[in-house]
Amino acid sequence: MRIAVLLMATGLATAQNQGITLSNLTPTNYVEVPGHPSQVPLNGFTFEAWVTYDDTTVPVGTGVRWPTICRKNPAQGSSIFHLRANAGGNSATVIRFRITTSAGNRILDWPFASGALLTWTHLAASYDGAMMRIFVNGVDMVSTTHTGVMNDTGGTFRIGAGGATAWHTWNGQIDEVRLWPYARTAAEIQSTLGLELSSVPSGVSTWNLNGNFADSSGPNPGAAVGTVPFASGVQGLIASPSGAVAVGASSNTCVNPVLAGIASLPTVGNPAFGLTASGGPPNAAGLLAISDQAFAGPVVISGVTVWVDVTRPGAQIIPVTNGPFGSLTYPIPLPPNPGLAGFAAFVQWAWADPNCGSAGLTGSNALRITLLP
Known part of the structure; x- marks a missing residue:
């Protein structure tokens, strides 16, 4: 879906x-x-x-x-x-x-x-x-x-x-x-x-x-x-919005905040688009959550502040492994379908880290991604 x-x-x-x-x-x-x-x-x-x-x-x-x-x-x-x-x-x-x-x-x-x-x-x-x-x-x-x-x-x-x-x-x-x-x-x-x-x-x-x-x-x-x-x-440069807006903040359980970002713009037809996570624990197991809505307010689950509404029908929780230097890009090539322009999704990362939080977990801020024409 x-x-x-x-x-x-x-x-x-x-x-x-x-x-x-x-x-x-x-x-x-x-x-x-x-x-x-x-x-x-x-x-x-x-x-x-x-x-x-x-x-x-x-x-x-x-x-x-x-x-x-x-x-x-x-x-x-x-x-x-x-x-x-x-x-x-x-x-x-x-x-x-x-x-x-x-x-x-x-x-x-x-x-x-x-x-x-x-x-x-x-x-x-x-x-x-x-x-x-x-x-x-x-x-x-x-x-x-x-x-x-x-x-x-x-x-x-x-x-x-x-x-x-x-x-x-x-x-x-x-x-x-x-x-x-x-x-x-x-x-x-x-x-x-x-x-x-x-x-x-x-x-x-x-x-x-x-x-x-x-x-x-x-x-x-x-x-x-x-x-x-x-x-x-x-x-000849074209002024462009980024198509991404930060939602909330990372879970304040580590020395460095975990930040959700974008590797390039979410432009329809961009094969190089990807979601980034920086500041997380190296080589850690984690999850990438994607949903069509955010919670009305922050929801704390196992010590992690969750912004993305993972209870929505069609929400996806994708297992990921962080890079050896504490950053990761998850590629999402965008198809060249003009009808996708203006659609949006909310994304957030979470990592297992025994040094962070009461449950050994930490989370990033969320992003609202809007597909650009």
């Missing part, structure tokens, strides 16, 4: 399509975001941005230069993760992704041809507890192994620079910056390349950079340091 109810259909609109422009010749121009725990996801992450970059105008022979797209904790020697052009002293054409975990530091390089990033290019970097990857326009270009939990040393999250000098400032444009609290696949990244996202729930941050530095999904607004001019951004 199809588990859905008809809700108001939500349309799409043309995005404002602005971005920021920075120069490696001008010091102290970047976007500073105050530190927040959501900037260091413990169960893996994906960072994304549309960028242009002019390697031909980066000064040569005047010092080591690291034009940076983003960096968490800009203090010297304290980077938690960053994505930058490792130009060095000779304008080398290498994009470098670096992370720091409990197992140490690791770098991953993607070399590119001079001039290749003069036009808008989508770059993404992910870490899932086992692999680091760099994606270019949604294609998995390079990867390497690494392990360990992200090492949170605090600090701010910086967009457009790594340090406070011109040597660390990006040399080009940046648009549509995103931080997801789980590793995304190439197909999931490709499915949202052409969209301007906002109101994505459960720990996702989206900086659209349309004349401001607001986080249109999460708790991480930024502010300009120096002069950060806006200019025309990526053309």
Whole structure:
């Protein structure tokens, strides 16, 4: 039986399509975001941005230069993760992704041809507890192994620079910056390349950079340091709602909340759609509940706050096993049936965990998923 109810259909609109422009010749121009725990996801992450970059105008022979797209904790020697052009002293054409975990530091390089990033290019970097990857326009270009939990040393999250000098400032444009609290696949990244996202729930941050530095999904607004001019951004992007709204909260029985999220948008015909769980116990047995309704209020079952009405006819309770890094994506390819647009379902995760709750169980928040046209 199809588990859905008809809700108001939500349309799409043309995005404002602005971005920021920075120069490696001008010091102290970047976007500073105050530190927040959501900037260091413990169960893996994906960072994304549309960028242009002019390697031909980066000064040569005047010092080591690291034009940076983003960096968490800009203090010297304290980077938690960053994505930058490792130009060095000779304008080398290498994009470098670096992370720091409990197992140490690791770098991953993607070399590119001079001039290749003069036009808008989508770059993404992910870490899932086992692999680091760099994606270019949604294609998995390079990867390497690494392990360990992200090492949170605090600090701010910086967009457009790594340090406070011109040597660390990006040399080009940046648009549509995103931080997801789980590793995304190439197909999931490709499915949202052409969209301007906002109101994505459960720990996702989206900086659209349309004349401001607001986080249109999460708790991480930024502010300009120096002069950060806006200019025309990526053309042709479509502003889209996320199709997902958080319902309730996770059961407060663990140190870290378990969050229900989405790997891509619930668009009719999207084969890459999936439901995500992050923050749960690694390798734990669990359940994914799907129903056409939520309870009128929270119902506590075995110490877990249940939001999804699992007593409804046709409700499904699906056995699942969490991933080794405490996160999981449950794929639900959506068929290309226009008649499904506007239908909705409620979903929630629960995990067995002897360290959580009186009954050894913990639960996520719920989501209301509305299928988009």
